[in-house]
Structure formats: structure tokens, C-alpha cells
Amino acid sequence: xxxxxxxxxxxxxxxxxxxxxxxxxxxxxxxxxxxxxxxxxxxxxxxxxxxxxxxxxxxxxxxxxxxxxxxxxxxxxxxxxxxxxxxxxxxxxxxxxxxxxxxxxxxxxxxxxxxxxxxxxxxxxxxxxxxxxxxxxxxxxxxxxxxxxxxxxxxxxxxxxxxxxxxxxxxxxxxxxxxxxxxxxxxxxxxxxxxxxxxxxxxxxxxxxx
Ligand code: ATP
Ligand code: MG
Numbered sequence: 001x002x003x004x005x006x007x008x009x010x011x012x013x014x015x016x017x018x019x020x021x022x023x024x025x026x027x028x029x030x031x032x033x034x035x036x037x038x039x040x041x042x043x044x045x046x047x048x049x050x051x052x053x054x055x056x057x058x059x060x061x062x063x064x065x066x067x068x069x070x071x072x073x074x075x076x077x078x079x080x081x082x083x084x085x086x087x088x089x090x091x092x093x094x095x096x097x098x099x100x101x102x103x104x105x106x107x108x109x110x111x112x113x114x115x116x117x118x119x120x121x122x123x124x125x126x127x128x129x130x131x132x133x134x135x136x137x138x139x140x141x142x143x144x145x146x147x148x149x150x151x152x153x154x155x156x157x158x159x160x161x162x163x164x165x166x167x168x169x170x171x172x173x174x175x176x177x178x179x180x181x182x183x184x185x186x187x188x189x190x191x192x193x194x195x196x197x198x199x200x201x202x203x204x205x206x207x208x209x210x
Pocket of ligand 1: 140
């Protein structure tokens with residue numbers, strides 16, 4: 001925002017929503033690439049609230065996902081983390097996230113960053129039309145998912161990024177199987193997962209307070 005003020009223009013703010021269970025280098029590369037291409041002043045990572053479940057599994061408690069996102073983004077001065085979706089509670093809907101950001105950053109142009117898989121989900125909702133009035137969407141390529149051209153170039157930009165064949169699901173599976181996640185997630189996140197024994201058997205897990 002300071003840069004934007006100095007340049008006499010509206011600030012440009014990216015919003016990177018995700019479960020971040022855990023955050024990995026695919027998320028970070030996507031945010032970095034879009035920030036460079038769209039000349040963003042800031043990218044805000046927004047961990048989702050706690051749904052009852054996601055695709056039939058328990059999602060790790062929000063505070064762990066929030067703290068891992070803080071650890072992963074701390075070294076980048078343009079990356080920040082927002083609690084809006086966590087503090088709202090319940091399952092997260094992008095429309096609510098965007099309404100909150102419009103209120104919190106009334107003078108910013110918003111860029112909502114998604115992978116090709118998440119963009120396809122958004123397009124399947126009813127009432128998508130309101131989304132375009134709140135933000136510009138940037139759909140980044142992701143290995144294993146086809147990047148669809150929705151023919152809405154004013155509302156959705158397609159951005160090719162270096163292919164990072166990493167998913168949080170795979171990271172969780174690897175930890176549970178005792179395999180390394182070094183270099184798939186930032187070093188501090190490897191250490192956070194080990195410290196709190198995340199992604200182990202339920203009975204094996206420590207509480208955040210311990
Ligand atoms: P899970 O396997 O639990 O669904 P995930 O790896 O898909 O985790 P999410 O938190 O669901 O991560 O994704 C947040 C956002 O980041 C989504 O828009 C998703 O499409 C995007 N994303 C995740 N991984 C990548 C990747 N490797 N490359 C590009 N985009 C990605
Ligand atoms: Mg996902």
C-alpha cells in the first residue's frame with residue numbers, strides 16, 4: 001500500500017484462499033508468480049474457517065493451519081495472512097471473503113488467486129456473477145488439472161506458472177507414512193508439523209496448548 005500511495009495509484013491486493021492443511025510450495029509459487037505478473041503490492045493468504053469436514057475428512061484445527069501459513073510467509077515482505085475466514089467461523093464461501101475484503105480495503109483493487117481446480121469449482125456455483133463485481137480472478141495452472149478458458153477474459157485471467165506437482169493431501173499422506181516433506185513445504189512448516197505431531201494417528205496427536 002505504501003508503494004501504491006507513492007505511485008499515486010490504488011493499491012493492488014492479491015487474495016490467496018486455501019485450506020493450507022498444510023501450506024506448501026505450490027501455494028507460494030502461485031502467489032509469487034501472480035504478484036509479479038499483476039504488479040501486486042501485497043498478497044494476503046486467507047486460511048479457511050473450520051468446516052465440519054472436507055471431502056469426508058477432518059480438517060486440522062484452524063489455529064494450526066493459520067500458524068503454519070504465518071511461518072511459511074513470514075520471510076516475504078509482501079505476503080501477509082488474514083484471519084477473516086477463520087474468525088467468521090463455519091465453512092468458507094469466497095463471496096463472504098470478498099465482501100470482508102471490500103470492507104477492510106475499500107480503496108484496493110482485489111485479485112483473487114486460485115488454481116485451475118478451485119476455479120472450476122467456483123464456476124460451478126450459482127450466483128457467480130456477483131463475484132466479478134468484487135474482484136478480478138486469476139486462475140493458475142496446476143499439474144493434473146486442465147486449465148479451462150471460460151471465455152471471460154475481463155473477469156478471469158489464466159496464468160501459466162512453473163508446474164509444482166504438490167498437494168496438501170499428498171503432504172499429509174507422506175507424513176502419516178513416515179516419508180519426508182522436506183522441500184515440498186517450507187522448512188519452518190516441516191518443523192511445525194513435527195513439533196505438533198500433525199497428520200499422525202488421532203491418538204498420537206498433541207494439543208496446540210501442550
Ligand atoms: P488439498 O489436497 O487438501 O485439497 P491443496 O494442495 O489442493 O490441498 P488447497 O488449500 O486446497 O491446497 O488450495 C488452495 C489454493 O491453492 C487453491 O486455489 C488451489 O487450486 C491452489 N493450489 C494448491 N496447490 C497448487 C499447486 N501445486 N499449483 C497451483 N495451485 C495450487
Ligand atoms: Mg485443494
